Amino acid sequence: MTPPERPDPRTLADLPAIPRDDEGPVFREPWEAQAFAMAVKLHEAGCFTWREWADRLAQEIRAARERGDPDPGTTYYRHWLAALERLVAEKGLVGGEELARRKAEWESAARETPPGRPIELRREG
Amino acid sequence: MSDQHPQGHGHGGTAHPHGAPLSDVQLRVKALESLLTEKGLVDPAALDELIETYESRVGPRNGARVVARAWVDPEFKRRLLADATEAIAGMGYIGRQGEDMVVLENTPRVHNLVVCTLCSCYPWPVLGLPPVWYKSAPYRSRAVIDPRGVLREFGLELPEEVEVRVWDSTAELRYLVLPERPPGTEGMSEEELAALITRDAMIGTAKVQPPARARREARG
Structure with a gap:
C-alpha cells in the first residue's frame, strides 16, 4: 500500500491508528443507510453484478486516497454513494445531468421549507 | 404534484435549523x-x-451461532470447513450477493486474520455490516504488511511460534474465522457458548475470552 502523494503531517500521524468502535450502530447517519440499501436493491433487481459494484467501489476508495483522503472508514459511505452515482450513469439508469437537476430541486425545496416541516419536492405536473 | 419520499424511517431525523438545511x-x-x-x-x-x-436483525450473532455449533458438533464443523457456503446456508444465513464463504480455523499454531484490502468485502450474512475500523485505510493496508502490529493494537499479542495468516476478501469470496474454543467452557451449552463469541474474534482481531466465572474457578 502506498501512502498519499503529498502526505500532510497530520495525516501521517493519523495513519497508523486504526479507528476502534464498540459494536455500535452500523450507519452513522440515515443517508448512509439509504445509499447502502439502494445499491443492494439495484443489484438484486439485476441492474449490475456484485463484481461490477465492488470494482466501482474499490475505484472510488482508491481515487479518494490518491486525493489525500486519510480514509479512516468514516468516509466509506461517501465513496459508496459516488460509486453508485457513477455506476447508475454507466448503466444508463440515471444520468449525471438528470441527477444534478434533481439535486438542485431538492436543494431549493429544502431551502423553502420551514424548520421542522417535512421537505417535499413540488414539480409542475 | 408532490413527490412522496421517506422521512426518517426511524433513524432519528436530523434537525436543520439554519440556512443549509440539507448537506x-x-x-x-x-x-x-x-x-x-x-x-x-x-x-x-x-x-x-x-x-x-x-x-x-442481522449482526455478529449469526456468526456466533455458526461458531458455537462448530464447537459442539464435530460433524457440523467438518462440513463447515469443507463447504462453508452450504453449511452456513443450512442454518438459514444466505448471502445476498451470491458470494462464497470460507471458514478459517484458528489453532494453537495458526491464527487467521481477515481483511479486504480493496474496499470492505465482509461476510454480511453472518457478521452484519462491517465496523468502521474494518473499512478504514489503516486497517486495510496494515493488516497485510504488519499483521502482528495490528493485532497488538487490538490487544492481542501472539507468541512468535504462532503463524499469522492474512486473508484478503473479494466480492466473490468472504471469510469467517473459526476461533479457538477457550478453556473453562466444557459443559457449556451451544447458546451459552455463542454469547462468548465476539465479532472481532470472527474477523481474527481477537480471541474468544473464557467466561469470567470459568476463569475464577480455574484460579480457585
Whole structure:
C-alpha cells in the first residue's frame, strides 16, 4: 500500500491508528443507510453484478486516497454513494445531468421549507 | 404534484435549523432515490425494510451461532470447513450477493486474520455490516504488511511460534474465522457458548475470552 502523494503531517500521524468502535450502530447517519440499501436493491433487481459494484467501489476508495483522503472508514459511505452515482450513469439508469437537476430541486425545496416541516419536492405536473 | 419520499424511517431525523438545511450528500441521496423510485427501479418501502434488517436483525450473532455449533458438533464443523457456503446456508444465513464463504480455523499454531484490502468485502450474512475500523485505510493496508502490529493494537499479542495468516476478501469470496474454543467452557451449552463469541474474534482481531466465572474457578 502506498501512502498519499503529498502526505500532510497530520495525516501521517493519523495513519497508523486504526479507528476502534464498540459494536455500535452500523450507519452513522440515515443517508448512509439509504445509499447502502439502494445499491443492494439495484443489484438484486439485476441492474449490475456484485463484481461490477465492488470494482466501482474499490475505484472510488482508491481515487479518494490518491486525493489525500486519510480514509479512516468514516468516509466509506461517501465513496459508496459516488460509486453508485457513477455506476447508475454507466448503466444508463440515471444520468449525471438528470441527477444534478434533481439535486438542485431538492436543494431549493429544502431551502423553502420551514424548520421542522417535512421537505417535499413540488414539480409542475 | 408532490413527490412522496421517506422521512426518517426511524433513524432519528436530523434537525436543520439554519440556512443549509440539507448537506450535499443528503441532497444527492434524495435526488438518486427519488429518480430511481420514479423509474420503478427501487421501492422506498423495500429500502426501509432492508435497512431495518441490517440495523437491528442481522449482526455478529449469526456468526456466533455458526461458531458455537462448530464447537459442539464435530460433524457440523467438518462440513463447515469443507463447504462453508452450504453449511452456513443450512442454518438459514444466505448471502445476498451470491458470494462464497470460507471458514478459517484458528489453532494453537495458526491464527487467521481477515481483511479486504480493496474496499470492505465482509461476510454480511453472518457478521452484519462491517465496523468502521474494518473499512478504514489503516486497517486495510496494515493488516497485510504488519499483521502482528495490528493485532497488538487490538490487544492481542501472539507468541512468535504462532503463524499469522492474512486473508484478503473479494466480492466473490468472504471469510469467517473459526476461533479457538477457550478453556473453562466444557459443559457449556451451544447458546451459552455463542454469547462468548465476539465479532472481532470472527474477523481474527481477537480471541474468544473464557467466561469470567470459568476463569475464577480455574484460579480457585
